[in-house]
Amino acid sequence: MSEAPAAPRTESADTATTTGAGRLDLLLVPPRPRTGWRVLPARVVAMCMVELQKLRHDRTELYTRAVQPALWLLVFGETFTRIHAIPTGGTPYIDYLAPGIIAQSAMFIAIFYGIMIIWERDAGILTKLLVTPTPRSALIAGKAFAAGVKALIQAVVVIAIAALLGVAMTWNPLRLLGVVVAVVLGSAFFACLSMTIAGIVLTRDRLMGIGQAITMPLFFASNALYPVAIMPGWLQTVSKLNPLSYQVDALRGLLLGTQAHLALDYAVLVAAAALGIAAASSLLGRLAR
C-alpha cells in the first residue's frame, strides 16, 4: 500500500478540482467550546489517541523496545540471581529486578519525548497544535500521559517476559491498577523532564547528548538494580531525590509484596509529574518561537 504512491496520487488530484466543496454544512458551524476543567482531560485523550493510533499502524517500536528489557532480565537478572551478590531480603534477584526493569524501560520511552517534541516542532506539527485552543499545560500534559500510555504497553510486555522467566508477580487487580498509576505517573515525569530540557537546549542534537548522559545515571542511581542501603552515602542522597526510586519502590511493593512506602511513593510521583508539567509548559513557548 505504501509501495504505490504514484497511481492514486494523480487520480485524486484530478477529482479534487471537480468535487470541490460539496456538502459543507457542518464546516460552517464552529464546534461548541469545552470550558474549564473539561479541556484538560479532552486534550489528554486526544494526545493518547494519537499515540495508540500510531502504535497500531507501526508496531516495530513495540518489538524493538522489548529487546533491551528482555536482555536485562535474561542476562543480568539470571547471572546475578546465581551469584547472590545483592542482598534482596530473601526474594530471588530476578524477581527483585523485574519491577526495576519495568520502570527503566518506561523511563527510556518517556525520555524520548523531548526529542519527539523537537522533531514535531521542526515538522510544524507542534506549531499547529499550539494554534489550537489548547493551553500549553494541557498540551504538555497530553504528551506526558501519552508517554504513560506507551510505557504502559511496554510494561505489559516486560511483565509478560518476566512471567516467562518464572517471576512470580501478583494478579490482584487492585494492585495492578496501582502499577498502572505508578507507571503512568513516572513516565509523565520523565517525559516532562526531557521536554523541559528540550525547551532549554532547543535542538535535537544537544538533547540527544543530554538524554544519553542522564538516562543511565538516573537508572543506576536508583533502587532499580540494588537496594539503596548498599549504596555509599552520597549516592543514597541522589537516589532519594530520584523519582525513579519511588516508582520502583511502589512497583516492587505492589507486584512482589515486598515492604514499600506506597503513600510516600505516590505522593512523590504525583508531585514530580505536576512539577514536570509546570516546568515543561513554561518552557514550551521557547520551542514555539
Added chain:
Amino acid sequence: MTTDDKREPVPAAGPTPAPPSPHAPLSSSSAPSSPSPHPDAVTCHALRYAFGETKAVDGVDLSVRTGEVFGLLGPNGAGKTTAIRCITTLLPVPPGMVRVFGHDAAKERMAVRRLLGYVPQQLSADAGLTGRENVELFARVFDVSRRERAARVTQALEAVGLTDAAGRLAKTYSGGMIRRLELAQALVSAPRLLMLDEPTIGLDPIARTSVWAHINAVRAATGMTVLVTTHYMDEADQYCDRVALMHHGRIRALGTPDELRAALRARRRAAHTSSPTATPAPSTPSAPSRSSDAAPTLEDVFRDVAGSGLDEQSGDFRDVRSTRRTANRVG
C-alpha cells in the same frame, strides 16, 4: 481599524471599492482606513517583532477585511511568516497590536485560536497517522463533539478531495495531497479566518492549481476570510483580492493587484514626463525595454517599491534551508 464594535451584518460587497489608486505609493505601512462596515478579520497596529537584534517585523499596520483573500507578499526573510506567527498567537505580542475579529491576540488567545485555521509553511501532517486520523486529531482539540466528529471529518476530507485516500497513512501522500490534508485539518473546526503560510511552496504547477482550487471552493462555500503569504507574485495576482507587499519587515505597498499596477504605471508616467530622457523607472532593471504604458506585473511593482538590492537580500541562510527542507519533503 477601530471597527471592533461595528458589527452590523452587511451583505457581502465583494472586494471593497478601495481608495483611489495612487494611495499605495512608497509611503510605507499606510493602513487603509477606509471605514468599512464589516468588522475586520485582522487588524495589526504598529506590529513589531524582533528576534534579538533582527527586526523581523518593523511596524506593520494592516487590516484584513472580512471575506476577502488577502495576500502578504515578499521575498524570503521579508517578515511575512513572523507577522503570521504574531497573528496566530504563536509569538507573544503586547496588547493592542493584533486583533482578530475584534479579539486581542495578547489578551484573548484562546478566543483568537478558535477563530483560526492555520496551515504553517512546513508540511505539518503527521506522517504516522492516516489522513482521517490527522483530521480527527484537530476535530478533537477543537472540541468537536463525539456525535458530530465522524460526519465533520468526512466533510472536511471531502471538501479537499481526499475522501478516497483518507484511510492511507499520510506518509504515502504526495506534497499536494498533504497540503490539502492540512487544509482539511484547518477546516474541520469551521474557522472564520484561514491563515496559510506559503501554501504552495515547493509544489508543482498542477498541485499548486489544485490547492488553490480547493481554497477557492471552500471560501465560496463558507465565506471565510483567507490570509495567505506567498512569494509567487503570479498566484497573488490571480487569487488575492488585495495584497500587501512586504520587504524588510515593512509593508511597502498595499491594495488590489490592479491598483498596485495602476499606481506603478502612473509613477512611471510621472517619471517619464518630468525627465523625458531618463529610463521609465531606474529601479526596475528587469524591464528596461518595456514602455511605461505596458501592463506591469506585480513583480515589477515589487521591484519598484522595494528598491534595489533585492537579489542580495532575499532571505538568509536559515530561510533558504528551511524552504529547501520543505521542498524536499514535498518531493
